[in-house]
Amino acid sequence: MILTVDVGNTRIKSAVFENDTLVEVMVFPHENFFGTIENILKKFQNITVLAVASVGKLDVEAFKSFSDRVKIHFITRENAFPFLNQYATPQTLGIDRMVLAAGAVLQFPGQNRLIIDAGTCVTYDFVDENDVYHGGAISPGTRLRYESMHNYTAKLPLLTLEDPGSLIGNSTGQSMHSGVINGLAFEIDGYIDALQSENENFIIILTGGDANFLAKRLKNTIFANSNFLLESLNNLYLYQNRK
Incomplete structure (x- = not known):
């Protein structure tokens, strides 16, 4: 069994896999790291590998306390990846984006x-049908959009994710929700439309914490999977350690 761990900016997601089968997913704050991992290893005593991708602030040394029980496999830029990286600044490309690109190549070949x-x-990442990674785009997510409106204005409240209900907000709060949610949906649809106009044989994969919330608001046909990074971690580990 393999335990995959995605250390994000705001929380940690982990999943237990038996071969290609996802057994259980856990989401927890950084401060609960040691206790949660300890409990997972006690519950699933057949785990032999801990595969880690980290963009957060959790120190790599934190994982080494478990190295006497499981193999620790850190995903780094020096590992083998199943694509040709044509990013102009490969040393700045986030490990999470590289793992997602690898997962897309391994799960959806020839597209x-x-x-x-x-x-x-x-984040938007484009890998062509010849397995060449070209790059993409980065923009603020929903939480950053809400926080920026509150932090950089005098009177706008700090809101949390909520269905705007309609395109036209009839109050300040509903107008903010519409701006954040509909604005991001329009952005995503626009990005997809622009790329699809230049490329055929196309698949769009939507993942991340807001994937399921946003999926039903998009006009484009997508493959929505909030656990895609964890699945990609598992597939990439198997790829990097194939015999």
Whole structure:
């Protein structure tokens, strides 16, 4: 069994896999790291590998306390990836984006792929049908959009994610919800439309914490999977350690 761990900016997501089968998913704050991982290893005593991708502030050394019980596999830029990286600044490309691109290549061979990760930031990553990674875009996610309106104005409240109900907000709160949710949906649809006009044989993968919330608001046909990064971690580990 493999335990995959995605250390994000605001929380940690982990999943237990038996071969290609996802057994259980856990989401928890950084401060609960040691206790949660300890409980997972006690519950699933057949776990032999802990595969980690981290963009958060959790120190790599934190994982080494479990190295006497499981193999720790850190995903780094020096690992083998199933795509040709044509990013102009590969040393700045986030490990999470590389894992998502790898997962798309391994799960959807021979297609043009756009991977959209709707989390703290929204990232767009394009890998063509020849498994060449070209790059993409980064924009603020829903939480950052709400926080920026509150932090950089005098009177706008701090809101949390909520269905705006309609395109036209009839109050300040509903107008803010419409701006955040509908604005982001229009952005995502516009990005997809622009890429699809230039590429055929296309699949769009939507993942991240806000994936399911946003999926039903998009006009484009997408493959929505909030656990795609965790699944990609599992597939990438198997790819990097194939015999």
